[in-house]
Amino acid sequence: MGLTEGRGPKTLWDNPAAIIRQLAPDNPVMAFAPQILRDNAERFLRGFPGLVTYAVKANPDPRVIRTLSRAGIGGFDVASPFEIDLIGRIAPKAARHYHNPVRSRMEIVHAVEAGIKAWSVDSFSELEKLFDRAPAEDCEISPRFKLPVLGAAYDFGSKFGASPELAAELLRAVAARGYIPSLTFHPGTQCSDPMAWESYIFMAARICDLAGVVARRLNVGGGFPAHRASGPAPDLEAIFQMIDRTASAAFGAQRPQLVCEPGRGLCADAFSLITRVKALRGGSDIFLNDGVYGGLTELPQIGNLGRLEVLTPEGTPRSGAPLPRVVFGPTCDSLDRLPGQLALPEDLQEGDFVIFHGAGAYSTVTNTRFNGFGQMAHLSVRTVS
Template sequence: MTKPASEMQKTIWDNPSDIIRSRAPDHPVMAFSPLALEATARRFLDGFPGQVTYAVKSNPDPSIIRVLYKTGVTGFDVASPAEIDLIGQIAPAAARHYHNPVRASAEIAHAAKAGIRAWSVDSQSELAKIIARVPPDGVEISPRFKLPVSGAIYDFGSKFGAPPELAVTLLQEVAARGFTPSLTFHPGTQCTDPAAWESYIRTAGDIATQAGITPARLNVGGGFPSHRVTGAAPDLEAIFALIARVTRETFGASAPALVCEPGRGLCADAFSLITRVKALRDGQTIFLNDGVYGGLSELPIVGNLDRIEVLDPKGQPRRGEPLSRTIFGPTCDSVDRLPGELDLPEDLKDGDYVIFHGAGAYSTATNTRFNGFGEMEHLTVRALG
């Protein structure tokens, strides 16, 4: 059926159900609410006691960068030459923190030419590579240290981070070479336990004391949680307050300036992924038109996103009793399955829509076209509910 001209020309929808009623999409749709992103950004800017930067890797969509920059986010955590250049083009006056601690020599040269002035390291060999290629004048280098993970979904320390004793040596070398010495850490993704930040901040104080160096800044990393599961949203303000209090207690009058670099915590809740049921097999197993090779790629690692809404093709909610079901994606691959089971209404039918709210992080950036699937449309909405 041909859509009315008013619907065909529409560029901003009211909400995901409006998209379903107007478009009846057969492919996955990522609905983006700039207003929701702005609200989360203001929550960080108003509450965090320092500079807020955005970890570009979580979702590098230029629309996100523009909204954050306009809202007042003045820095971006970049992990590659491509991300360095992206921010340079969209937000040229913003600070770019190159905090991926492992880089090829050519990547260091690219970053230096681009004017990068904030780096992190977690090994002596990587520090030596920077020292050999980057003049120290006004350049900050932050040793990145690690502790056993606590309260997070998965542990960045398995790949990155120096033990505290090595961080002492690195901090001393950074200062001795004339660079601005700072410290950084990452407590782990989706970290809902504020105590993780407390342990890291107090360890940062120990490192500084042992090194005899006062760090200029302390970057408390990302890890700030998004609203993944049904129930109360994460208490970001409690985390912000703890970070401020523990930093004062640990460093006193010589407290370093604070920096954070949320990715998921900023962007996830500004997006909802609209998927469609392509098959309900014998009333039990559900096949969606998107899965772990698409916008749901990280679910097998971090667990199901259970803030879910089920609508019929007219955009009306299904209200049947919840029934636990196995959910597969569209590809001809048995790995394409969401972990465990999800509770979905018992009156769900073929052609219905399953909306995953809070799906903006590590979804579009990792979407593939495996098996000929993965086409994803990006549309703008005023609200997500």
């Protein structure tokens, strides 16, 4: 059944099970719970000791942007002209931080014309581009530095980030040219270890000392973990408290204003992906109607989602003992396979539904439609669980 937002007998469902019971969708469905997103925003706004911005790349759905803006998120981390313009249309009063540290000259011109005043860099070649095209007045440039990854699912430093020594040179050059000097880092995605932020913040203070510059702001990045595994949700408050204590300890009276840019940590838990079992093979393999070319694109890199729910076509839970299964997606590509195995009920049958809770980040935006698959409906629910 092909579905789009607003079609069917109602537009706000109680939960994913209600969608299954009434619509029995043949194609994947992404169920969005706006209240959970609002709750996540409130949690960050209440707990993080500084400005909370949203990393648009995680999920640029206009419903997400509008919900976050109305919930009080006043800034957005944008990584492209498309994202700059998207936020300009939907949340025109919000701050936009262009923290992709590598840009073409045309992208810089576009951003300057759009009024962008906050940038990041990790090399002198990129800094010179900004010096050439971005006026210094009220303009912030944040060198981005990197350290060895600690406690993250994968390391962003393999692509971006200067050494601390280079970051100090960049920071000194930023201040000398009359721009607002700040710093930024990213501890790595799905980072559950608060100590990662501690190491970075102390190094940020060291970089300021090396440069002889007082940083206006310190952006502590994203990396805040979502609730991906079964069991208790990540303790975000412990991370917030660690950041607060460490910033004071590291900088003292010269403590910079703090900024964070969560993507996954804000949006992931507000979505559940409803998939359907197309076939069972040999008792151990199952085929779903979605896979790594669709809403489950990032799983081979970051690991499986562990918050699973299996329902019959009538919307009732399967209760069989867990059985390790190899899970394939619908395409003809043998790479379309989830990593390792998933523990699914032994009484699983063709036509059942497997729900991946916490699937809101890097899912809809990376759906490729490869092989003609990937058609996905987007429906709203009161709760995803």
